[in-house]
């Protein structure tokens with residue numbers, strides 16, 4: 001009987017991250033320094049440790065709307081070219097240090113225009129930062145590739161413009177598009193124009209759906225908008241009836257048409273366990289729908305969402321799942337290959353990462369811990 005995987009072992013595995021917000025992953029000390037440099041005086045704490053704790057606590061509200069309020073402080077210090085380059089560079093370095101070999105990081109360019117930058121200048125600054133961070137990681141012997149997703153805010157009216165921006169920069173590091181923000185009251189069909197444009201351009205997009213709102217949101221994202229992946233998608237369990245408690249071992253499950261569609265079509269679910277517990281989309285890690293969805297072999301992937309607000313990293317999310325569900329190397333490799341298969345990269349490049357880095361990396365770890 002092998003022992004439970006440790007956080008340290010998990011850090012060494014070659015991992016893939018598809019759902020991570022740039023403005024939800026700043027280092028607390030960087031926020032403090034950028035606030036001082038740019039004259040932002042609204043921070044709730046000046047000491048990095050206290051500030052990190054404040055974010056985790058404020059985000060732990062049980063409501064997506066209150067969780068999202070915390071982004072006011074990170075976005076406030078990401079308004080200049082220098083800040084954006086620095087934050088993006090540190091993001092790439094931090095992800096590489098956690099053993100991630102491929103990541104898609106998202107942010108909303110429209111939120112970074114307050115000091116006079118244009119949308120193009122914002123995108124170019126972030127791309128520059130990712131290049132710098134990837135180079136620094138490479139110099140330390142860590143290979144990471146970071147692709148960018150451009151997000152439009154679902155309560156705003158700039159999605160078509162942001163979609164066009166994503167297409168304009170698609171050959172230089174932007175790999176897709178997303179919509180985020182408060183879900184209830186802001187259905188994805190409000191942005192149909194943007195999604196239809198992207199489809200005509202053969203471009204990739206994901207949609208935050210099924211987090212704070214249920215099945216209608218998932219249904220619209222897939223069947224009206226044509227999303228290639230679902231951000232969170234946890235509420236798909238509302239369409240699944242599984243035996244619970246004493247009857248759980250019977251494995252009896254009844255799935256509705258939407259849940260069947262999602263599984264049949266291998267629609268990738270970008271699940272973010274800690275974030276879901278903080279916003280109330282899941283009761284606890286142990287009761288997170290990921291356990292059932294993995295068992296039913298949905299195309300599940302594991303993600304961080306916001307490392308700052310959740311005080312987490314991808315390895316830590318995996319460690320929590322290992323603890324709750326007893327996952328082993330095979331499960332972790334399955335999640336990782338799922339994620340790489342679902343990336344918005346060309347097929348041959350996905351295959352190269354799976355066969356060249358992920359499978360050999362896991363094989364070595366399994367052999368070492370056998």
Ligand SMILES: O=c1[nH]cnc2c1ncn2[C@@H]1O[C@H](CO)[C@@H](O)[C@H]1O
Pocket residue numbers: 021022023024064068071075106107108111151180181182208211275305306
């Ligand atoms: O879990 C989430 N659900 C919905 N929106 C989110 C989530 N996390 C972050 N953002 C929103 O996305 C913006 C761009 O990165 C952030 O500023 C935040 O408002």
Ligand SMILES: [Zn+2]
Pocket residue numbers: 019021180208231305
């Ligand atoms: Zn998100």
